[in-house]
Amino acid sequence: MTIVVTGGAGFLGARLIAALLKDGAERILSLDRVACPVDDARVHSLVGSIDDADAVARALSGGAETVYHLAAVLSGQSEQDFDTGLHINVDATRLLLEACRRLDRAPRFVFTSSLAVFGGEMPQIVPPTMALMPQSSYGCGKAIGELLVSEYSRKGFVDGLTVRLPTICVRPGAPNSAASSFVSGIIREPVAGQASECPVPLDTRLWISSPGVAVDNLVRAGRIPAADLGLSRVMDMPGITTTPAEMLDSLERLAGPEARARVALTREQRIIDIVCSWPGAFDVTRARALGFGADTDFDAILQQFLADR
Template structure:
């Protein structure tokens, strides 16, 4: 029995691997099973059950070598982030779409129909939208990243319909607060305007204060990804896509949380220089979702945004 995690060396992938190695996930990863991390860099998790493979997921031969009859569960997290995919269309298509199809084909050729958990994004939505997005709203992405994720979603639904895989598409909220450094994601500021000020550093907010975001803490996203693998595929039915729970919060409210948790001095470290490129992408995303079905299926959200900021502050001090 084997679990495969693409993007296993990344921030989210490494946290997911840690969660899968915990005793509470022994139903997914029994003691005699192995976990394979695939990324451009080695997995940072030091555990005898983790096998780290470095390589290009755009190489179908490399991907095919990683999938076997013993592969029972695949987490596909590897991706080119939104800003980078918008700037380099060809790279985004290769990594976000072509590699996903190659991975699905490798699963299909084994004939075992593994459970397949795909990390998608709220960026699949765009254009005119109601205040709260219903689950059945059709995707209309306004970025190349969103389009690539939407195309991959359709493939996963069809491969599931055909019985090639047992897929679950998890549209992740924007993750905040991410530790580390800013990245090329258009939503990177959603962590930067909290993380840097709490660390005593300046940060810039590139979008209007009334921009509404759909946010989730890193731990809640990881918990929900683990839960997605436990779901019975029949409970999902024909609709394999799920808008994972988040918190609907305006940027101004995020900064209010920053002030309550870190003090007014922290909030004062945030400047406001607009960036049209980031606004064009982020402001096309929805800021609130109807999550009745995911909640009924056992997914959960954060209690409130203050608790998210406090959790990050606590992690900084330990």
């Protein structure tokens, strides 16, 4: 059976596809605006948008065992372009769920959500029962998506699981439109000899995961038995709590003081308003009991990034 990955040409999507191939996937279809960069005969690229009903129908025309829905308009762009953000993050998610509903067999539907669904006053460690209170358009769209996936699962249209990913760090390549882009930028750019800026206070608590651990957890989300999930189809993924100050200390230890000196401390209120509304730690007891993994510390994340360059 086919595994469908929306956003399969993106950084996380391409890594997920490579991991699924290593895990034994026989056929993977990537639906994205550009072709998937993974070069393998088992990978088929359908170039199109997730808000195009014809493209979505073609992606699912042969059925699907699993659908990974990664495609989204990111936090920064969602905040600046309200209509596009909700259209892609909500309307297109509903479109994809409806297409899955028409299949002969309900697929596992893995939806990537975000800690941006939370906001307001929060405890030091967020419990699994924490009420959603997004403080950004992106978080609002993701919260609606979570409810849709849970409802379509309750009705038996899909076998859904929403995974709330931590901020992924360190992302290679160019900065993106996410409000959290600086989390990778204050490491990636200095290591490459380029200047960077930290736009939030140095004591801002960040919940992060390395790309490798995030991808391993996504693979796990696609194959965990439905009976093990129970009633709740939303799960906070494991991460580690760090701050920009701790990250920059690690950068200095592992890449040298000259790398740290390339990071300017600034303040950008637009970024502060979004990122500082996010929680900095979660109770992930349930996820760990189900086999989802976590990084050990930020030094290990940075060491892996340096080794992969």
